[in-house]
Amino acid sequence: MTEIDESKTLKPTKTERREKFTNLSDITIKPLYTPEDIKDFNYDTDLGTPGKFPFTRGAYPNMYRGRLWTMRQFAGFGTAAQTNTRYKFLLEHGTTGLSVAFSLHTIYGYQADDDEALGEVGKEGVSIDTLKDMETLFSGIDLSKISTSMTINAPAAILLAMYIVAAEKQGHSADKLRGTIQNDILKEYIAQKSWVFPPEPSMRLIIDTIEYCAKNVPQWYTISISGYHIREAGSTAVQELAFTLADGFAYVEAAMKRGLDVDDFAPRLSFFFNSHNNFFEEVCKYRAARRIWAKRLKNKYGAKKSESMRLRFHTQTAGVSLSAQEPENNIARVTIQGLAAVLGGTQSLHTNSFDEALCLPTEKAVKIALRTQQIIAHESGAADTVDPLAGSYYVEWLTNKMEEEAELYFEKIEALGGVIPAIKANFFQKEIANASYKYQREVETRDRIIVGVNDIQLREPCATPLLKIDENVAREQIENLQRLRDQRSNETVQAKLEALKEAAKGTENLIPFIMDTIREYASIGEVMATLKEVFGVYREDSIF
Amino acid sequence: MGEQRKIKVLVCKPGLDGHDRGAKVIARALRDAGMEVIYTGLHQTPDMIVQTILQEDPDAVMLSMLSGAHKALCPVIMDKLKENEIDDVLVSVGGIIPDEDKPFLEELGLKGFYGPGTELKTIVEFVKNNLKR
Numbered sequence: 001m002t003e004i005d006e007s008k009t010l011k012p013t014k015t016e017r018r019e020k021f022t023n024l025s026d027i028t029i030k031p032l033y034t035p036e037d038i039k040d041f042n043y044d045t046d047l048g049t050p051g052k053f054p055f056t057r058g059a060y061p062n063m064y065r066g067r068l069w070t071m072r073q074f075a076g077f078g079t080a081a082q083t084n085t086r087y088k089f090l091l092e093h094g095t096t097g098l099s100v101a102f103s104l105h106t107i108y109g110y111q112a113d114d115d116e117a118l119g120e121v122g123k124e125g126v127s128i129d130t131l132k133d134m135e136t137l138f139s140g141i142d143l144s145k146i147s148t149s150m151t152i153n154a155p156a157a158i159l160l161a162m163y164i165v166a167a168e169k170q171g172h173s174a175d176k177l178r179g180t181i182q183n184d185i186l187k188e189y190i191a192q193k194s195w196v197f198p199p200e201p202s203m204r205l206i207i208d209t210i211e212y213c214a215k216n217v218p219q220w221y222t223i224s225i226s227g228y229h230i231r232e233a234g235s236t237a238v239q240e241l242a243f244t245l246a247d248g249f250a251y252v253e254a255a256m257k258r259g260l261d262v263d264d265f266a267p268r269l270s271f272f273f274n275s276h277n278n279f280f281e282e283v284c285k286y287r288a289a290r291r292i293w294a295k296r297l298k299n300k301y302g303a304k305k306s307e308s309m310r311l312r313f314h315t316q317t318a319g320v321s322l323s324a325q326e327p328e329n330n331i332a333r334v335t336i337q338g339l340a341a342v343l344g345g346t347q348s349l350h351t352n353s354f355d356e357a358l359c360l361p362t363e364k365a366v367k368i369a370l371r372t373q374q375i376i377a378h379e380s381g382a383a384d385t386v387d388p389l390a391g392s393y394y395v396e397w398l399t400n401k402m403e404e405e406a407e408l409y410f411e412k413i414e415a416l417g418g419v420i421p422a423i424k425a426n427f428f429q430k431e432i433a434n435a436s437y438k439y440q441r442e443v444e445t446r447d448r449i450i451v452g453v454n455d456i457q458l459r460e461p462c463a464t465p466l467l468k469i470d471e472n473v474a475r476e477q478i479e480n481l482q483r484l485r486d487q488r489s490n491e492t493v494q495a496k497l498e499a500l501k502e503a504a505k506g507t508e509n510l511i512p513f514i515m516d517t518i519r520e521y522a523s524i525g526e527v528m529a530t531l532k533e534v535f536g537v538y539r540e541d542s543i544f
Numbered sequence: 545m546g547e548q549r550k551i552k553v554l555v556c557k558p559g560l561d562g563h564d565r566g567a568k569v570i571a572r573a574l575r576d577a578g579m580e581v582i583y584t585g586l587h588q589t590p591d592m593i594v595q596t597i598l599q600e601d602p603d604a605v606m607l608s609m610l611s612g613a614h615k616a617l618c619p620v621i622m623d624k625l626k627e628n629e630i631d632d633v634l635v636s637v638g639g640i641i642p643d644e645d646k647p648f649l650e651e652l653g654l655k656g657f658y659g660p661g662t663e664l665k666t667i668v669e670f671v672k673n674n675l676k677r
Binding site for chain 1: 555559560561564568569571573583586587589611612613614615616617620640642660661663665
């Protein structure tokens with residue numbers, strides 16, 4: 001037995017255990033919320049019916065009573081064949097959508113035998129170089145029946161092209177395909193940092209994808225506007241909310257500038273949020289996000305269709321909240337975070353595995369994470385009625401507060417000239433660096449208690465079995481790539497790359513040109529190198 | 545005599561790994577502890593890192609790696625330092641470093657291996673106590 005000394009973990013004060021209670025966005029929380037805190041509350045305009053403007057209560061009228069959220073576990077490691085086995089395991093255990101994690105070299109658009117890929121092949125995700133790998137990845141999985149999310153940004157158009165052609169080879173036309181590509185480059189400059197090209201040509205590729213899919217892949221979500229990485233990089237919940245929606249506005253404005261009708265593309269935009277530990281703050285963040293988006297699309301961008309105003313989102317529990325110390329505690333954290341996402345009305349959910357502060361998840365850990373979702377869905381009762389927390393004085397007050405704070409950020413971003421100028425001025429990067437440093441200081445001064453990390457620690461050696469990535473993966477991947485180069489017509493590949501390069505110099509939509517290179521088994525590295533010749537590459541300032 | 549020379553630290557992000565939250569927080573903590581800190585920014589190849597070390601002549605180099613590439617990249621960096629006869633610089637690697645990889649990295653001359661949950665003051669003390677010059 002371990003005695004827990006309360007005096008070490010809690011600050012004694014006269015009447016309350018803390019001098020001040022704040023959430024992770026540094027919003028001060030009062031002891032009690034009453035009707036006084038939501039005096040101007042109007043049910044119809046602030047909340048409204050679920051599935052209708054302003055969508056505060058949910059994207060759909062009956063939410064999970066109709067269909068549960070998609071249980072989508074992000075997975076990928078090693079070679080395409082290894083990940084294909086993991087996908088089949090997940091499908092057998094009741095996962096309802098696939099989500100591809102790519103190897104870092106793929107994320108940056110390098111091929112496995114590029115110098116930059118040294119040490120990275122298959123480590124953090126599945127290594128994909130060519131169409132051949134994509135075919136292997138989904139071998140035996142019917143692409144007309146599954147929805148697939150691909151976390152890919154700078155080379156998103158290339159991976160989408162590979163997916164479409166892989167489906168073609170299975171005998172399915174593009175209009176049957178359902179899924180999402182992340183394709184959100186703005187948050188890369190802001191937080192995740194896997195950019196390649198400068199912002200302007202990157203935006204062109206994104207709008208090309210939106211335009212192409214509106215015509216040819218109508219069931220595809222062309223972008224997943226992501227706050228997840230902004231939060232992981234250290235932002236607060238309010239910053240995650242504000243910066244993500246600001247990115248969303250920037251995409252809408254860019255597509256409208258291209259001449260697209262907002263109602264033709266806005267229904268295919270989707271969002272991706274984080275779910276961290278402060279339960280109510282997270283629930284209110286999602287509710288505020290739906291309301292802000294709906295109002296802006298209707299009032300500022302003149303959307304007419306209800307679906308254009310309806311914000312739909314995927315949630316992943318906060319990787320950054322997982323502790324390497326006493327990793328089993330993470331199961332409890334993930335449960336709370338997953339429940340917040342469900343009570344906030346998420347359309348799909350990835351629950352993290354408890355061992356992810358240490359390694360890519362083992363099969364056992366992945367299964368517990370998926371089971372956690374199933375317990376929330378079938379045992380907790382949280383999915384039985386729509387938006388059950390609505391009407392709580394605290395929840396409605398905090399939803400309003402999150403919206404107000406986000407609006408203040410929108411004003412600041414606007415004053416800097418919009419999202420891209422704000423990125424170039426390092427505005428977001430500084431805000432996030434400040435917030436993450438502040439958080440770390442609070443943890444160290446024990447103003448914030450992380451159980452098993454800074455309260456009371458039982459120093460035990462780590463007994464969690466770790467997933468190891470076979471060091472032969474890189475060799476195997478490089479051999480496959482070399483074999484493919486011998487088999488394909490290198491002359492045709494060169495001709496298609498040349499055509500792509502010429503098109504990139506002009507203003508045509510590049511997606512058909514990229515598809516032509518992919519059909520001939522051009523590698524991701526070759527396509528990216530071709531585009532880099534025209535677009536150049538981005539460099540960031542090294543601020544901290 | 546006048547004040548003591550400041551400890552000079554180079555914080556690096558080798559490879560493609562974009563997880564720079566920890567590196568930035570550590571850079572700031574070392575600066576707040578009175579050190580002179582240079583942060584390389586992301587996507588540094590071993591050559592770029594060694595070039596920066598030659599130019600800046602830091603007392604300590606802190607490599608931050610969370611992508612699992614440490615076993616491939618650290619030997620290359622350490623070899624290049626040897627080639628350039630740099631042997632009086634503390635080189636540390638931290639991030640996500642599994643226990644079982646530590647002996648291999650120690651053998652190369654690396655130290656530290658601080659991971660998630662480490663207090664900043666621990667890292668500040670580590671740098672102060674392990675300098676080679």
